[in-house]
Amino acid sequence: MTADSISPIPRSAAPREAPAAVTAMVRLIRDTWARSEPYLPEISQFFYGMLFTLAPATRDFFPINMEVQRGRLVRALVRIVQMVDRPDDLVPFLRQLGRDHRKFGVIPKHYEAVGTALLAALKSHLGAEWTPAVERAWAEAFTIVARAMQEAAAADVNPPFWSATVVEHRRLTWDLALVRLIPEQPVPYTPGQYMSVEVPQRPRLWRYLSPANAPRADGGIEFHVRAVDGGWVSRAIVSHTQPGDVWRLGPPIGRLAVDRERSKGVLMVAGGTGLAPLRAILDHLAQWGENPKTRLFYGGPAREDLYDLEDLRALAATNPWLSIIPVVERGEDLPGCEQGTLAEAVTRYGAWPEHDILVSGSPAMIRATVSRMLVAGSALGQIQYDPFTVD
Template identity: 45%
Template sequence: MAELARLLKESWSLVDEQQDRMAAYFYARMFTIDPKLRDMFPVAMDVQRSRLLGAIVTAIQTLEDPERFAEYLGSLGRDHRKFSVQPEHYETVGRSLIDALRAYGADQWSLEYDQAWRDAYDVIARVMITGAAEDRGPAYWYAQVLTHERRGLDTAVFTCRPIEPLPYRAGQYVSIECGYRPKAWRAYSMANAPRDDQTMEFHVKALGAGWVSGALVRRLRPGDMIRLAAPMGSMTLDRGSDRDIVLVAGGTGLAPLKAIIDDLATTNRTRWVQLFYGARTRDDLYDLPALARLAEHHPWLTLIPTVSHDPAYPGETGLLSDALDRHGPWQNHDFYISGSPAMVSATRHALTRLQVPSSRIRHDAFGRD
């Protein structure tokens, strides 16, 4: 397995700087082989292409960790039920992927690389197909929007209730599709632990001309119906640990960490929790009043708001990684990180510098628009 992982990483380096073009080639090749597959996808494919690449990179990174590899790909297989993916589609996908890799690997591509990807894809497809086949839940859940609150120009918090119970764990996420953007699914984390009344809270920031996020912030209304795919993600509470906890949230990355706090509220008696909540300006700390109430209600929770582009802010300023440097020590804490890919990467680097073992750091990486 180690040799296979080496060949995959080595060959991926040949196409790494051409990811966007390679992904476009992959989808064009797939739709040429089987034109009917085009109907499964939205008109705008930019985010879909980036999600493909993210899934490939994650699969490569987890290959040498069998448990994580199986969990991730099994979840991915269950998630793909929302597209009505059938086992026979995996052959077309695999053929198209290897054709794209071969095309962009060009003269440096070798038969050894080709075989490594065939072997790896066979395992990936088998685990995903098994994950989908073993899932006894629906392919997706319909949910009705109950409340929708704008928090500034580009952020909204909304709640919904699935028509049928949707089991999940605090810290996980689901893909959401709304009627304003058919066939376009984007991943968002639940901001609460499972509740008896089945309600779920989501935090969404409209990113530029975001295809789905813009619709969820600006057009979604109470009474609307949305669809939720199977829950995914492994950034859940480690109940076997008795270490104190540090939560590091950037922007709407707050949502899954707020769910973890919600989860701890019913069981925690001994673990101190510090929440570093970062944004560009004080106005971007959209959920600060609710968090302040939580900190007041739970003595074990300490809130540390941080802004990066507001020098006059009376509290912590700079990047979240800077704020972590000013606190600590952190060697005996569990960390949960959620935010943009850049923020997660910077925080992980800071924690490595501060000698926090990687085994105590949890985060999920998924794309939003």
């Protein structure tokens, strides 16, 4: 997840109703954050200054050049704290996040220091607006979030991270590479999950990537990585990764999945490297001869962006339960391709009743697709996407 990554779209169809006290607490937090957010750089600077004074050991968890990450942690913290009124979505995620934080070497007293530093940073900025009620709201919400993370971290029996060696680095297009790694020990992920990775070229800059294959006997994991403009980590991976490099992989996160026993039909919607987790699920399903009928809409701006189309077609050719529908925004009349955005293409077929719908791609693509499907009549409960992966 990135710091900007909390979705405004609730994931579950009928989220548990938050108690009135929690709703009031969240309202206070949102109001004060709305006034503070424009000052994120100053607030972050204060936060880190205080954190590194209270718990000097935490300095080593962060990159040497703090400018690179700017307000990432503070923004992530606040977005999550604001979601305490959505426990059904939040708690499973927090448990994964708590396990994930073990990779930094975070211990309970660091949570206390982070909480103190966050509240002090907000207070320093808000002045008279930092009333006792506001302080109580932030403190309570932070405590709920931190407790869920720490409990899961304490109960975790897996290693805090896995070392994995790059065995292949192949450019699929000018800006996209396939990287295959073999971990020292298999990573216990389920197809559709993602994990944070740290590469030797960019120490302490962890980024999330989604394995594009189901777990294999040799533990091998393939990532599809696109270099984004100005991207610190993705450009280094695409341009400079070499066989023999040793990466660190954090624990698996996320809930995208197909229940092949229960599902009556599956609609997958993938944009760009958002294909990777859906590819892993298809790879997993392909071990059975029969599966729910699955349709994958795979889209991008132009035909050349659909980097995996030939392999997907080959997979569909040997698996009759699967069909692939390429979608391009540019390129009139390309044979076998739908025109338009993914949101437009999938909704041409109506609301997809009785289907499980999995959406994966850029934050903007997820937002556009889910919103349009809801308008077309799909039920929120049908739609899966990682609710914490929206930039």
